Amino acid sequence: MVDYAAFYPGQGAQFPGMAMDLHAASAQVRQLFTIASEACGRDLLQLLESGTAEDLQLTENTQVAITLANRAASIQFAQAGMQVRMHAGFSLGELSALAGAGVLDDESLFQIVAKRGKLMARAGESVSQRIGRLGMAAVIGLGFDEVQALFANQGIKGLYCANDNGPKQVVVSGLADELEAVAEALKTAGARRIIPLKVSGPFHTPFMAEAAVEFSEFIKRFSFADPRSMVYSTVTGDVIPSGTEARRLCALQLESPVRWTTIMQRVAGNLTAGSQVLELGPGKVLAGLWKSAGHTVPCFPAGTAQDIKLVVEGEGRHGNGT
Structure with a gap:
């Protein structure tokens, strides 16, 4: 069986209509949309189906929308019988990685992401003022x-x-x-x-310290299980050893730089012969960073139903990578 490493994109990867093909293709993904909407207290199907590019640029919208698209791709991939051995997410994408590794259930995930988006949007406005x-x-x-x-x-x-x-x-x-x-x-x-670059807020800098404190208090109410597979922290660049550490790093991440170069190096060092790297979510930003960093194993897009079909059928190995 092929070993897969999955990268999950963060804020900036969004686009109108993302994940709607996954919603149409899978009853389990449709159930995910229901869970996410109930957890966030809003209709996320409407946001992804009808939201404009401007709607999706709002941090409080972006974060739940991208997380939903990431998780939809993960679920579709798992439904095809595929398993991911290593998970890493860029900034916001780290929460999708935690869910993929079994640290967070989906209901908790979306409550946490909704709060994170609101706190970061508010902090960005406050800092600017x-x-x-x-x-x-x-x-x-x-x-x-x-x-x-x-x-x-x-x-x-x-x-x-x-x-x-x-x-x-x-x-x-x-x-x-x-x-x-x-x-x-x-x-x-x-x-x-x-x-x-367009500024949504000074994310991943000390200007987010107050938001990080409030977020840390909020996530204390949620269970963070020990990871069932390897998952990396963008704060340290290392594998997260426990649920307790995952919770601590989840809050610290808001005010800490994203150490993506280190993560890419660690993932590359843990790939085995025949391993494949995937971008499980919208777009190809992380695949581009992986290629630019000089890694020879290609990173294949896996954010749409068609992309996932190609990977599952093995067609992705033949020139479809980025």
Whole structure:
């Protein structure tokens, strides 16, 4: 049997109509939509079926919608008799990874994600009002440690490395004035491009500390089981050993950088002969990061019913990867 490692996308992977093919194809996925809607207290079928791109960009909508699309793909894949041995999710996607590894049941998952989205949306608005104009950018050509060291040497305050996307790609987030001030130093240090990104909030930075405290209190009421399969933390880049540690890291994640490069390296090191890597959720963002990082085992999209069918039939091994 083929060993599978699954990556679960996070905020930014959403698009209108995602997962509707999975909803049409599977009674179990339709039941998932019902569970998720009841847990969140809103009609998520309507959001995914009829929501516009603008609707889905709202953090409180984005997070539940992407998680539902991720879990729908996971369920469809499992229904085909496939098992995932390793799970890792990018930012928000880590909660889908925890569900895939048996740490969270779906009812708990969606209650937690709904609260997380509301807290992060509120925190983003609060920070902007309190400290002023925010900025976010992808720095291409420098690594996480290089950018972090440059910020320290330049005495930069209020701007942080938020996402370690790859060996030479880092997302920075924080005060727009600081970002503009340090741009030339980044280019001098070797940054080929600095690409401005739309700011939803300074996620995965110390600006989220208050939200992380409130979130930590909220998730105490939920059971976090010990993982049944390997699942990685974006806070540490390591395998999560227990449900207790999963809960602690789940809250800490809001104010901690996403160490995706480390996770990709750890997953690659644990692949066995014949292993396949999948992106179980909408889009191909994580497959692109995997390829850009130089990993030779392809990462196949598995976010639609057709994608999953190709993987199950083995057709995905023949040139359909990213």
